[in-house]
Amino acid sequence: MTELRVPESAAGERLDVFLTDAAGSRTKAQRLIDSGSVRVNGVPKPKRHILAGGELVRYETPEAAPRADVAPADFRIAYEDEHLFVIDKPAGVVVHPARGHEQGTLVQALAGRVAGGPDPERPGVVHRLDRDTSGLMLLARDEQTHAALQAALRAREITREYLALVEGRPPARQGTIDAALGRDRRVRTRISSDTDDPHHAVTHFETERALPEDTLLRVTLETGRTHQIRAHMLAIGHPVAGDPEYGNAGRHGLLRQFLHAARLAFEHPATGEALELRAPLPEDLVRALRQASGERADLSV
Template identity: 60%
Template structure:
């Protein structure tokens, strides 16, 4: 895993910076102490205070058991846009983006790195340059770079907020306004360490915009746009205004409207191509299970 320290992350300890990506601060500390983490090419202690622009690389292979060579062989996904520089993936719900504890194989990044002519140009292939991520049970669009230069350019565009990430979210109840912005810092929850919330000791800037797309008796379909991209941001922010995402087992109520996961879908991705300068806009229709839940909401079901 490689990441560039964003300006709003500067000043954090190295182990705190990596806690979200690696699942816990203790795991981050173990990898740092094992020499699996470098900052600008040099090993640093866990107490190292990161600066904006530093490149942090994590090699967690030391804690992974031996696994089959083709780790992403069973993974399927759609590719609605692709050229020689990048591709846009339509991720199904249930697919983990990066390997992590409990999900060492069968991830999207591993599938993209397979020897597959449709997704790997040239004889040498490429390492999947995922620019952002989606939660396991969130479906929809992700952009992937095919070179370090394109990856860096897309990350910079994301930090400048020049990438449009639009989601469809069905929420419980109805917001009091047709449009709104939720501006509330997010971090790891003080009490439940597997969750993120606005009740945190390490708040990070987070803003989410929403607009009502369709209103029903007990639910509302929102169009949600991210200005920042914190872990679980949409789910946390909508819970914070008392309108949790329908079917969300972590931040709301599971099993609503026949849902087996949260009703959250990354439906539109738009950005300027970092090489050609062309305007790229890709859309993804709602998956069938979300369409069925929407029909139940329209029918007045709880």
């Protein structure tokens, strides 16, 4: 058990900011708080809790479980130069170490080849994909490139386009979902608009193909919140097909959500070249799309 007395000089700080030095990073501090391990004067508080000074903060650091050997992450390089990578990530690959996934991650497979950003556990990561979302993601190879790409992402100068098969038929062929998202009040593993910690989130979609009981959408992100597409699609009543957390697992034989980062377009931060990368649907999603279509022939998107 670790005990820290909050000095008066820390009055007005968020709880996660106060714990950053003790935990080793702000990300680790937030994980401790989210796990329920942190108490302020004996009471659990959210990471955004503002300290007044004088409180007693107690927390226990979970013991590290013995690590089994894990095979290196599998991936394909869609584009590479001395400044950055564009990776085509298969489903099942975790981007960076996290609780339950300390080994076998993408950034570990790229160790020494990616860099940049404030979190040493996420070197070079400009944006991330969920473990079971496949497709294109961008990583920097140095601090300057990472900073430039992060600035472009904030300025909405990087296009991230996904293919998502959703249940049912949205009420319009194209639309925008503008609904703040955060950790769900009741189901802590979910992100939703029913939250005590809302963050601005905007998703655009348009119909790519109407199927008998589903719709294939092209989806672009204006913001990049955790589980944003999955949570937003559920919010409008059309969850991503096969999604075990936000929809109905196993739909059309899927073993994961039908969500694929199909296109990435941006201006190269060093050369100014306009880059546009595409990743074809992986075979498991092609099979599911074929089944949802009621067709037997191969389908291309």
